[in-house]
Structures are given as structure tokens and as C-alpha cells.
Amino acid sequence: MVRRWFWIPGLGFLVLFFLLPVGAFLLQSVLDPGPTFMHFERLFEGRAFWVSLGNTFRISITVTLICAVIGFLIALRIATLQRPYANALLVLIVMTVWISLLVRNYAWMVLLGREGIISTSLVALGIFERKTSLLFNEAAVVLGMVHVLIPYMIIPTYAAVQAIDPALLRACDSLGARPAQVFSRVLLPLSLPGLATGCLLVFTLSLGFYVTPAILGGRGQTTLTMLMEIEVNEQLNWGFAAAHAAVLIAITAVLFFAYRSKFGMDRLWGQEL
């Protein structure tokens, strides 16, 4: 039983409170105060934009690569486990996704801080002379982001590995393939769509991250979202903030449509809708 109006509540809500607001905000980049390209001119001429765009990309690429390598190996091991163990591990991993991001980043502040366990044990081992804060640098940001985002790599790659026909592996076995060959000639190629999904998710989410670079990073980790927040809250320059947003959305859109034209949407949802 489906009525035509069933579309309206959900779609209407997203149009009213997401599409129209985002559209209106983006329009401000060319209409604030009147029709103008000054915000984009200022954006592309200013050094701050290029530096933070560079920071955003560098951090996002590092995070995505680390997640892809480690996440894929983890997913592979989980997929080879007997079902009950695999399921238990997946529940654990998905559960960490639902623990507040702020809480998980705060935990790294505790661990990496001046009085944290890493600093104090490095002093005890004689590697450091004094207790030192390991926070507010790029490594801390990357660590915090990998911690938050690696489940987004594990889940789609797990789904890809798990869907591989067991007969292929028996064939590898009986034809005498070494583990490295099984990995490089069968498992990796057949998992590529899952890896692509994971990379799209991790990379686009990284581009839009705010909390982690803001609390674990230093001056060298100023990202586009941080500039946007400053423009809106401190400079009250909405048009200029909107120009930043337009660039970020354009990058996300290019990545997404490139992905969709190659792989479709089903893997993103985890199933066909």
C-alpha cells in the first residue's frame, strides 16, 4: 500500500531544511551584497585559502591512504573468520561509530597530552627528557581522524571480500597458488569496488571534518571548514564563507558523480533499494 503523497513528508523536509538553506547560502557567494564575483576573487587571491585547501587535501589523502591499507587488511581478516566471530567484531566496530566523535577525540587529548600515558612513559623510558605534549600537530589530527573514519573503510571492503565465491579460493588452493598470489590476483581485484566505496566515504567525510582538526590540530592544520566557521562567527562575512562552501561542495560533487558513474549507488547504501 503506497500512496503518491508518501514521498512528500521526508523529501519535503529535506528540501525545506537542507536543499533550500544550502542553496540560499551558496547564492550569497555571488549575491552578497549585490551581484558580485568579489568573494571568489578574494578567495582565489588570498593566501589563507590555498594554504588551508592544501592542508585539507593533505590531511584527507593521508587519512584515506592509511584507512585503505589498514582497513582493507582488517576487513580481509574479519571476512575470513567463521561467521559468529566475524559478526561479533563487526558489531563492535559499528558500535564505535555511534560513540560521540567529540568523546573519541577528547580521549586522544587525554592520551597524547603532556600528562598523558604516552608522554609519561616516554620520559620513563628515557626517550624524552621532559614531559611533552604530543597534541596540536598533524600526526595527532591524522590519528584522531583514522580512529573515527576507519569503520567507513572496513564495512564496505568487508562486504566486498565476503561476497567472493568460495569456489575461487578452493580453485586457487588446488592449483597451488601462494597466499601472496591469492591476495594480489584474486582478493584484491575483486575487492576494488568495495575499496572505492570506502575511499569515497573516508575522503569526502575527511574534507568536511571540523571537530578533529580544531581540537587536535595546530596552526598548520587549519582546514577549509575552520575558515568557514571563522568567517561566519567572527567576521560575519557570509558571502566569503559561502565561497569556501561552494569550493568544498564542488569538490565533493565531482568525486561523488565520478564514483556513481562507475559503481552506481547500491554499494553506498550497503544494498539495492
Add this chain to the structure above:
Amino acid sequence: MNFTQPQYRSLVRGPFGWLLNACLVLAVVFLLCPIVIVTIISFSADAYLRFPPSGYSFRWYENFLSGDPSWMAASNKSFAAATLTAVVTVVLAIPTALALVRSRIRGKGWLELVMLAPLLISPMISAIALYGWIAAFGFVGTMAGLVAGHIVLALPYAILNVAISAKALDPRLEQAASSLGARNSQVFRRVTLPLLAPGIIAAGFFAFLTSFDDVIVSLFLSGREPTLQKRMWDEIRLEISPTVASASTLLIFLTIAVFLAIALVRRSSEKAS
């Protein structure tokens, strides 16, 4: 005891297997370690963050629960916002999910796109855009504005959850009810809704957590009285007293409880079917 599925056993023998095992063990430690550390430090007796603590006490829980009233005020606000978000999100998600799964209208691809956009576009952009939109209509600082922002973040995932249940629902059950003389409203209430219940409950819980754990929307839309996450954010940015750790620990266990509740609902519905 053998944890590995038979067809993969030769793959995980030898050095490659050791690499995979090491990744898996490290990942589990990596994902859980910060959570354990936060829990331990929340019982610290020290006046500042130090790990390991020099003594243990409940002083930071006391401070959270009764010492500084702003913490409980923030928690109450978060609970109210999260409950409202969960209820409205579920009501919006049910018809949308049914339309998504069952109708063959051409707009389906568009709906999927509109649903996906809030997940891929940085929440910072959605939050700023909604802030501007709501300011234009004079709703800044109201509960309605805050909840609207949270619903945008929660709705896509809620629709997905209900849609998964809706796909598994056999339409013949509804046809049988109709042919036995049930009116449409009766079919919906007594057949469709009960069969969708596991997806609806999961969607509601996840929407609750999405709202409860949100920082970015709250940053712009919570007004003068902060939500719990906003309160924690302010605390973390100024000085980090261990009160944040006790708040975090309570949040972690709330999340685990909600997650287990969802797992139980899913399991019992799987057994029933």
C-alpha cells in the same frame, strides 16, 4: 579451536596470516583503548588530566551531577532535543521508506541523491546554511531550529533503516488482510507497522544518538543554553577539567546501552520471522 573458514585456512597460514592477525588485534585495541582510558580517568581524584591518575574518586561525577548545574541543564536540553528528533524523524521516515522501496516512480534516483547529500556534504555547511535560513525567519536559539538541524542529519539513515525492513516485508500479507475485509488504515496499523517495527525502532534509536552526539549543528543553533555536546566543546576548548571525562563516560555507556537494545530488537525479530 579454529576461527577461520575452511576455504581461507591456507591463506592465513604463514607470514601473511600473521600480518592480518596483527592488524586485526591492533585495530581492536586501537578502537577500544581511548574509550577505556576515558572511563578510567573519569574516576580520577586529580584536579587536572593525568594518566594514570594518582588516586580515584567520584568527584567529577559529583561535579557533573550536582556541583555545576550547567552540566545537568545541558544534559536535559540534549535529552529533550534527541527525543523530539527521534519521534519526528521516525514519522517522516516511514512513508518515505515505503515510497522508496515500493514505487517505481522516476523520481527515485533524485530522492536517493537528496537523501545522500546531507551525509556527504560537510555538516559544517549544512549547519551554517540552516543557521542563516532560520535566522531569516527569526527562529535562532529555539528548540525547533535545533531539532530541524538534527533531523536533517538523522533522516537519511532513518529512511535507510526503515527501507531495509520494508524490503523484507511480503506485500502478500497486506493483500491478504485487505481481501479479508480490512480497511486501508487497519492494514497499515495492524499489518504494515508491526512488520516494520524492528526498522522503525532502530531508526528511532539511531536518530536519538545522532541528535545527542551532534556538535556542529549545536554550535550554531543551540542558542544561549548549550546542549551537552556544545557544553563539552566549550570546556575542551578553554581548559580540560576531568568533568568532561565523566560526561564522556556516561555518554559512552548510554551509546552502548542503546546499541545493545537495537541488537536485541533485531535478533528477536529475526527469530520471530
